[in-house]
Amino acid sequence: MRNIRVQFGPVIANDAVDFAVRPGEIHALLGENGAGKTTLMRILAGLLQPQAGEVLIDGKPVHLASALDAQAHGIGMVHQHFMLIPTMTVAENISIGLPGVRRWFPRLGDLAREITAFGKARGLEIDANALAGSLSVAGQQRAEILKALYRGSKILILDEPTAVLTPQEATGLFEVLRALAASGTAIIFISHKLHEVMAVTDRITVLRRGKVAASFTTRDTNEREVARAMVGADVTLPQLDEPANQNAAPILDLSGITLRDDRGLTRLDDVSLTIRSGEIVGIAGVDGNGQQELAETVVGLRRAEAGAISIDGKPLAAAPVADRIAAGLAHIPEDRHRTAIFSPMSIAENAASETIGAAPLSRSGLIDNGALRANAQSIVDNFDVRCSGIEQPIGELSGGNQQKVVLGRAMSRDPRVVVAVQPTRGLDIGATAFLHNQLLESRRKGAAVMLVSTELDEILALSDRIAVMFKGRIIGIIARKDVTMEKLGLMLAGESA
Ligand SMILES: Nc1ncnc2c1ncn2[C@@H]1O[C@H](COP(=O)(O)OP(=O)(O)OP(=O)(O)O)[C@@H](O)[C@H]1O
Ligand SMILES: [Mg+2]
Known part of the structure; x- marks a missing residue:
């Protein structure tokens, strides 16, 4: 990818980005929430057209006008938020858009068996006859990965695949990825877990506020150096120090x-x-x-x-x-994208959604717009939500910034x-x-x-x-x-x- 530029209104999501991945390597794409990782990968997956720049595969410029185009060039993407159709089985989800699907449909039972075996052979245990909507979060993720693999991707993009996996499942996934890389697949791996990145990747590219900030060969760097490249400063996680009061109520x-x-x-x-x-x-x-x-x-x-x-x-x-x-009671739910936000509505409306009926957001049954805006603005400020303003639809924010709004909503009311x-x-x-x-x-x-x-x-x-x-x-x-x-x-x- 050369000189890629993407702008959403005032936000420059990708700014003259150069990014290259080789066959057989696992390449980490890192950066803070909102740095532009998903945006860059959506271009490669044919889902977004850049305002400038070009994509070359095997040295030849390609035009990726749709997901099908990308698939035809051997590019598959497992998204940060699942894209499965919940009322269809795993096998049906995987067969959508697959060449020869009409031929397959009458024999969906065979296809399901084949997909189940295909997954099993790669360490991805799944029942392809199960409804996608009935799967656990981790199960849905496995189905997404299986879908991309089954379509024979040569370039596999994984946008935070391990965010929803247990450490054991993640270890299993890494074995799958290493085997795929060994057979020549190029893998792009997005994660916020640096220990995983150090363990599983060959190279690292760091984005910061839309620009390439650094690149590393994994074995020549360490977590601290990478974190500093992402944030621009050292970060230390807090630890609980003083013991709890045993006699508290x-x-x-x-x-x-x-x-x-x-x-x-x-x-x-x-x-x-x-x-x-x-x-x-x-x-x-x-x-x-x-x-x-x-x-x-x-x-x-x-x-x-x-x-x-x-x-x-x-x-x-x-x-x-x-x-x-x-x-x-305040609740920070697990599957925040599905259960905690309403994408088309604004940050301000989402921030108010749990407590809209009571003071301070409402008085005598009427919404106090000033209080609603102040509430949202304080969440945005305190949680460093990267957005163009509290009126922006929450669905336009990067994955991590959507999360911050949900966290702020839960934590801001003491x-x-x-x-x-x-x-x-x-x-x-x-x-x-x-x-x-x-x-x-x-x-x-x-x-x-x-x-x-x-x-x-x-x-x-x-x-x-x-x-x-x-x-x-x-x-x-x-x-x-x-x-x-x-x-x-x-x-x-x-x-x-
Ligand atoms: N459809 C859109 N409309 C408006 N702004 C958008 C849209 N998609 C992305 N953006 C903005 O582009 C920037 C980069 O977002 P992107 O999703 O690429 O970040 P990211 O690096 O994947 O972050 P995260 O780690 O939180 O997933 C963000 O500021 C985001 O709000
Ligand atoms: Mg993202």
Whole structure:
């Protein structure tokens, strides 16, 4: 890609960008939220036309007017936000736009079997007969990767593929990527997790505010140097230092929570947990052991079959979401793009959406526009949301900047209880440091914080206690001072404390 320029209104997303990737290499494309990574890759995937510059493949200029053009040139992209059609099966999703699809359709059963086997051979376990919408976030990501691979891409673009994978799944993906690279595929890998970048890539290109800021050969650099190139300064993540007050009042109290899913399977099994004022409890576990369900039950998106939930002694197990928000609960959901924002509406409207009905945003049933704007502006300022203004539709922001609005919305109203699920997923290193500081600040102000994360580093840095979940149960709770990696590792694998 040569001299690429893309401008959206006043924002120059790509400014004279040169970028090259070779066959057989895994090439990291890095940069802060809003640096222009996704934009550059959308050009390569035929989804966006640059205002200037050209794309060459094997030395020849190509015109990539559509995704089909890009596919014809062997370019496949796995997007930051999933593009699967939820009401179709994985096999159907993969077969859309595939040459010979009419021939295939009557034999979709065969195709599904073939795709399942194709995935399995590459370490991507998936049931191609499953409806895309029924898959977990990680499952949908696997389907997206499989879709690109199955179409025989020679240039594979992965926009933050590991953001939604567990560390184990990510390790599996890296094996897949290494094998693909070894067979000559060029892989472009976008990630905010520098340890992954150091482990899996051959070269690194860093974008900063739309320009190429640096490029490295991975084995000749280190995380610190790369982070500095991205941000322009050194960044250190905060750590919890002083111990929690053991005698503080309990705020969030869960007892005997049991939950079954639609198929009658037990997802939460007699879960009890108390979080005190000024305490962060990390919920650790291999993805899919009930952490997500626990968070959703606490915030009221699922109704427990048995058990009690209270905040400050007020029973809330049967209360609707709005009552829980009124009781001081803030929720940072896992799949923020799908569940937490409404793309066509403005930043200001999205920032107000949870609390629009009450003071200070409304008075006597009327929306106070000044308060609404001030609220959004303070979130934009505090969270360093890169945007052209609070009236911009949130869907136009980069992935990480959309996240910052959701985080700001949850954290800006001084919550009593924070339920944060994978809160730094998709955030750059500066925004991660900021969010960690926000959680610590809530703790200092006496909130009870439930931090669900598959990132052990994050859990270890911030938690007063760590509750480990396995198959829907809390199998042990370890105090910060007693944590060892070995103990944690055993418990994650299901061994009780
Ligand atoms: N369709 C659009 N309309 C207006 N502005 C846009 C549009 N798409 C991207 N932008 C802007 O271009 C800039 C670069 O966005 P891009 O999505 O490429 O960032 P990114 O590096 O992928 O960030 P992230 O790590 O958060 O995903 C941002 O300022 C974004 O708001
Ligand atoms: Mg992006």
